[in-house]
Amino acid sequence: MTGVPEIGPGDDLVALIAAAIEASLAEDPEAALRDGDILVVTSKIVSKAEGMQVPASEREQAISADTVRVVAERVHPGGVTRIVETRHGLIMAAAGIDTSNVPDGLALRLPEDPDRSARALCEGLRERFGVSLGVIVTDTLGRPWRVGQTDVAIGAAGMIVTDDLRGGVDANGRPLNVTITVLADELAGAADLVKGKASGIPVAVVRGLGRLVTALDAPGARSLVRGVDDDMFRFGSAEAYRLGYEAAQAELRDRDDQASECVKQD
Helix, strand or coil, X not given: CCCCCCCCXXXXXXXXXXXXXXXXXXXXXXXXXXXCCEEEEEHHHHXXXXXXXXXXXXXXXXXXXXXXXXXXXXXXXXXXXXXXXXXXXXXXXXXXXXXXXXXXCEEECCCCCHHHHHHHHHHHHXXXXXXXXXXXXXXXXXXXXXXXXXXXXXXXXXXXXXXXXXXXXXXXXXXXXXXXXXXXXXXXXXXXXXXXXXXXXXXXEECCCHXXXXXXXXXXXXXXXXXXXXXXXXXCHHHHHHHHHHHHHHHHHHHHHHHHHHHHHC
């Protein structure tokens, strides 16, 4: 979807996206939104509209403010890279705060509540065009043990975000016990193939998956965050070492206290 202008704080994304769609209809009638379409929107324009910009000089403070816990960190000649859990439950480098596709001198935080942002866009565009559609808000992140980055859904509304195949069987009739396909992430990555990182196109339309479009109150992308009890890789090596050291120190203090108590009793 072309024609979306540079976004600033307070801009009405529904109005701007709708205007871009309407302006393109003269050249491409296929651009009209239809029932079952899914709009994939980069979080950059959502954050800009919501005023999530901070001075680039305050980026480190913003990272700390948006960090729930540090998962791993590595010192390198350019500084320190921190992989953290954000307030959204996402595991990302630098809490997702970066300076790409942002005016000079600024850094951009993630939306305050990406699911809420997606719902607002979805509801507004449904009302504007009178069609039933879904919305995904995306951001880019790396993955453990894989080179590079890919887009994933950090917010979603009006669509089914997963396809739970557990309880079914595969093509050979064997039971599927753990397979849950994350449809929202797959669509986020697919849409990035046409949006790109440097083309200035922040919105794409996925068509042909109307079966995924549903009510506005369907679970959003927050439901994709793995719970603590199911997280087999919760701690990075530095954090695990620190926690182990602190536990050992606590155990030694307990032993010393017990020994002192025995001496007093004797």
